[in-house]
Amino acid sequence: MQREDTAVISLRGIGLTYPGPPPVTALHPCDLQVGQGEFVTIVGPSGSGKSSLLNIVGLLDTPTRGDYFLDGIDTATVSDAQRAALRSERIGFVFQSFHLLPHRSAQENVELAMVYQRVPRAVRRRRAADVLTRVGLGHRVQGLPTQLSGGERQRVAIARALVAEPSLVLCDEPTGNLDSDTASSVLDLLDELHADGMTILVITHDTHVAARGQRTITIRDGALTETRRSEVSTPC
Numbered sequence: 672m673q674r675e676d677t678a679v680i681s682l683r684g685i686g687l688t689y690p691g692p693p694p695v696t697a698l699h700p701c702d703l704q705v706g707q708g709e710f711v712t713i714v715g716p717s718g719s720g721k722s723s724l725l726n727i728v729g730l731l732d733t734p735t736r737g738d739y740f741l742d743g744i745d746t747a748t749v750s751d752a753q754r755a756a757l758r759s760e761r762i763g764f765v766f767q768s769f770h771l772l773p774h775r776s777a778q779e780n781v782e783l784a785m786v787y788q789r790v791p792r793a794v795r796r797r798r799a800a801d802v803l804t805r806v807g808l809g810h811r812v813q814g815l816p817t818q819l820s821g822g823e824r825q826r827v828a829i830a831r832a833l834v835a836e837p838s839l840v841l842c843d844e845p846t847g848n849l850d851s852d853t854a855s856s857v858l859d860l861l862d863e864l865h866a867d868g869m870t871i872l873v874i875t876h877d878t879h880v881a882a883r884g885q886r887t888i889t890i891r892d893g894a895l896t897e898t899r900r901s902e903v904s905t906p907c
C-alpha cells in the first residue's frame with residue numbers, strides 16, 4: 672500500500688457518476704482534506720450528494736474519477752480484503768438509525784465491533800466497558816437497545832464506533848432520530864471527542880448540526896463549497 676499524504680482524508684479531483692441509464696453525476700470533481708483531529712461538517716439538502724460522498728469516504732463505494740487517500744493510503748491500490756480491513760480498522764460509523772443488534776446488550780454490541788480483530792475476549796470485554804463509560808453509559812452496559820432511550824442508543828453506537836480506535840469517526844445524520852435536547856447532548860459528546868483529538872466528519876441536512884463543526888462544507892448539486900468560520904473559500 673502506498674502512503675504519501677499526512678491528512679486523514681484527502682480527496683483529489685473525486686467525482687462520481689452513476690452509470691444509469693441515464694447517467695447521473697452525483698459529485699462533480701472536488702477536493703477535500705481533513706487533517707488529524709479536525710471536526711468537519713458537510714451540509715446540504717436532499718439529493719445534493721451527501722450519501723454519495725459518505726459512501727466514498729466510508730469505502731462503501733468507489734469514485735468514478737480522482738484519488739482518495741485515507742491516512743495517506745491510496746485507496747485505489749488496495750485489494751478488496753485490504754479495503755475491508757481499512758474500513759473496519761480505521762473508520763467508525765455512526766448512523767441516523769443507530770444500526771444496533773436488537774437482541775444484544777450495549778456491551779455486546781460494542782464488543783462485536785472488535786470481533787474481526789485479534790483481540791482476546793477478556794480484552795474486548797474490558798475495552799467495551801471502558802468506552803461505554805467514556806460515553807456516559809457505564810451504568811447501562813447490560814441494557815438492550817429496546818430498553819434504552821434514543822440518546823442512549825446513539826451513545827452505544829458512538830461507543831461501538833470508537834472501540835477499535837479508528838482514525839476517523841464518520842457520522843451520517845447522527846441526530847436525525849433524536850429530539851432537540853437529546854441531539855444537543857449527543858453533539859456535546861462529539862465535541863468532547865474532538866477535544867480529545869478524534870477526527871470527526873459529520874454529514875447532515877441540518878444547519879444547526881453543521882454549525883457544531885470547526886469547518887463546514889456545503890454541498891449543493893454535487894459541488895462542495897467551504898465556509899470557514901472567519902472567511903469564505905472554495906476548495907473546488
Ligand code: ADP
Pocket residue numbers: 689690691695696697715716717718719720721722723724
Ligand atoms: P443526498 O444523500 O444528499 O440526498 P445522494 O448522494 O443520495 O444525495 O444523491 C445525489 C444524486 O445522485 C441524486 O440526484 C440522486 O437521485 C442520485 N443517485 C443516488 N444514488 C444513485 C444511484 N444508485 N443511481 C443513480 N442515481 C443515484
Ligand code: MG
Pocket residue numbers: 718721722723
Ligand atoms: Mg442521503
